[in-house]
Amino acid sequence: MDIPRRYLFAAIFSLFLFSFVVIFVVLLPGQLLEFATFAVFKPRHSVPLDRLRTKLSGENQLLAVGNSGGIRRDKFRTATTRKLGGKVEERLAGARASMREAATESEEDERRNVTTAHDGGSDDDDDHFVPSGAVYRNPRLFHRSYELMEKIFKVYVYPDGDLPITHDGPCKSIYSIEGRFLHEMEHSAGRFRTNNPNVAHVFFLPFSVTWMVKYFYIPDSHNLTPLKKYVSDYIRVISTRHPFWNRTRGADHFMLSCHDWSPYASQGNPFLYNTSIRVLCNANTSEGFKPRKDVSLPEIYLYGGEVSPKLLSPPSNNTPRYYLAFFAGGEHGSIRSNLIHHWKNHDNEIRVYEYLPKELDYYSLMLNSKFCLCPSGHEVASPRIVEAIYAECVPVILSEYYVLPFSDVLQWEAFSVQVDVSDIPRLKEILSAIPEEKYQKLKEGVRAVRRHFTLNQPTKRYDVFHMILHSVWLRRLNIELI
Ligand SMILES: *[C@@H]1O[C@H](CO)[C@@H](O)[C@H](O)[C@H]1NC(C)=O
Ligand SMILES: *[C@@H]1O[C@H](CO)[C@@H](O)[C@H](O)[C@H]1NC(C)=O
Ligand SMILES: *[C@@H]1O[C@H](CO)[C@@H](O)[C@H](O)[C@H]1NC(C)=O
Ligand SMILES: *[C@@H]1O[C@H](CO)[C@@H](O)[C@H](O)[C@H]1NC(C)=O
Numbered sequence: 001m002d003i004p005r006r007y008l009f010a011a012i013f014s015l016f017l018f019s020f021v022v023i024f025v026v027l028l029p030g031q032l033l034e035f036a037t038f039a040v041f042k043p044r045h046s047v048p049l050d051r052l053r054t055k056l057s058g059e060n061q062l063l064a065v066g067n068s069g070g071i072r073r074d075k076f077r078t079a080t081t082r083k084l085g086g087k088v089e090e091r092l093a094g095a096r097a098s099m100r101e102a103a104t105e106s107e108e109d110e111r112r113n114v115t116t117a118h119d120g121g122s123d124d125d126d127d128h129f130v131p132s133g134a135v136y137r138n139p140r141l142f143h144r145s146y147e148l149m150e151k152i153f154k155v156y157v158y159p160d161g162d163l164p165i166t167h168d169g170p171c172k173s174i175y176s177i178e179g180r181f182l183h184e185m186e187h188s189a190g191r192f193r194t195n196n197p198n199v200a201h202v203f204f205l206p207f208s209v210t211w212m213v214k215y216f217y218i219p220d221s222h223n224l225t226p227l228k229k230y231v232s233d234y235i236r237v238i239s240t241r242h243p244f245w246n247r248t249r250g251a252d253h254f255m256l257s258c259h260d261w262s263p264y265a266s267q268g269n270p271f272l273y274n275t276s277i278r279v280l281c282n283a284n285t286s287e288g289f290k291p292r293k294d295v296s297l298p299e300i301y302l303y304g305g306e307v308s309p310k311l312l313s314p315p316s317n318n319t320p321r322y323y324l325a326f327f328a329g330g331e332h333g334s335i336r337s338n339l340i341h342h343w344k345n346h347d348n349e350i351r352v353y354e355y356l357p358k359e360l361d362y363y364s365l366m367l368n369s370k371f372c373l374c375p376s377g378h379e380v381a382s383p384r385i386v387e388a389i390y391a392e393c394v395p396v397i398l399s400e401y402y403v404l405p406f407s408d409v410l411q412w413e414a415f416s417v418q419v420d421v422s423d424i425p426r427l428k429e430i431l432s433a434i435p436e437e438k439y440q441k442l443k444e445g446v447r448a449v450r451r452h453f454t455l456n457q458p459t460k461r462y463d464v465f466h467m468i469l470h471s472v473w474l475r476r477l478n479i480e481l482i
Helices: 001-038 047-055 079-111 138-152 175-186 209-216 225-241 244-247 262-268 271-276 333-343 360-366 386-390 422-431 436-453 464-477
Strands: 153-156 201-202 255-256 279-282 323-328 350-352 369-376 394-398
Touching: 047 262, 079 138, 079 464, 138 464, 153 175, 175 255, 175 464, 209 225, 209 262, 225 244, 225 262, 225 271, 244 436, 255 262, 255 464, 262 271, 262 279, 279 464, 323 360, 323 422, 333 350, 333 369, 333 422, 360 369, 360 386, 360 422, 369 422, 386 394, 386 436, 394 422, 394 436, 436 464
Parallel strands: 153 201, 201 255, 255 279, 323 350, 323 369, 369 394
Antiparallel strands: none
């Protein structure tokens, strides 16, 4: 009697196990996802993918959504990862479909000549903020994409690596955005953070290039090998301990750094450099920055860890601004040298200084100028751009090969002026020719984008932390893990 009973038990148990497997592993996820992705997000009309690409980004920055132009990845190795990866991918496919739908809707608006019916919401009401107006390339599409990110997007932060080089970064001075983002991601990213790598859409490599420079670089040695070596070792460790890097060769991984040398450091691993998402202040397309996969990070100078109080409350709109344009800074690089040689002590309305005399105050001059000149220095990025935005001083971008931050959603022409470097001698002529009405529009634009460049603690919707994440989210939508 004993033996058959044991068999019976085994049979019943196996049956139970089998149905458990069928219900929870085979049937349910598929069914639920099919509902979630294809019933809810099913597009009523569809826009060809290449149309969506230009809708989402500028003409010069193609963003491939979906397969076309996207990077096909190796197949997952095991059934389990295929299942989990499949689920992650299906939700992304749903997001792409929903964005395609939003793109169609705004095309229809255009055709019917409806100005976007969105209510901009009140300025302080972060919970209900809806992007609208000329500062966005496509406000409806951005709104949809942002909300999908809030609903879906999950980041896994690798626990590997020791302090201080990993899990920490500078929160003061010129590279502060690096530390602020790292800290946010480590300690308070809330809904965007997951401890389960199997549900993550992207994997964050939490090292700080600025701290590598501080701890490993021998001053004046001009030897960046230790930085590359650290990065190379870090990737080796995570790709040995975890299966995720090898699965996509780093395509769904991202690093973030504001240090001038971070592009060099990222050469420590060829796939990090060529395939991963690199979020960099030094976004120089002529030094390997690829806007399709890399993200331009705004440089934000925090003296002592804070934005200067003077910049927190710029003067009211009708306060006169005495100077046409302002710049002060060292003669770093050819663009600044050109600017200083043409304009230093040359014109009362164009205030260009190399070193600001003691009795003058940098921020007061910004607050007193209509335009703030933001030339590249030794590297393309300049903290002046964000300071100008805070000061409601219209930024004048003087750079070459620079990809402006968040330019796949923001229409920089609506809140800044770009002057060709060869036109530096004509600066006064160019800026004076901007009609007052146009200038007021630009200034309104600057005010409208301020929230996107603001660091908050805790973070707020649509602030700079979320804009960075959103840029990574858009890059991630690019890729399809097959
Ligand atoms: C759209 O509307 C604006 C003003 O409401 C008008 O000036 C413009 O000509 C219209 N465009 C088309 C294509 O109908
Ligand atoms: C990933 O690939 C590297 C190099 O081919 C290998 O050394 C490593 O063991 C692989 N990692 C895993 C988790 O299989
Ligand atoms: C990136 O890819 C190119 C072309 O395959 C290769 O020549 C280059 O060495 C790679 N870059 C790095 C830093 O490995
Ligand atoms: C951008 O990269 C190019 C090529 O290396 C370099 O000549 C140029 O100086 C860089 N721009 C800046 C502002 O550093």
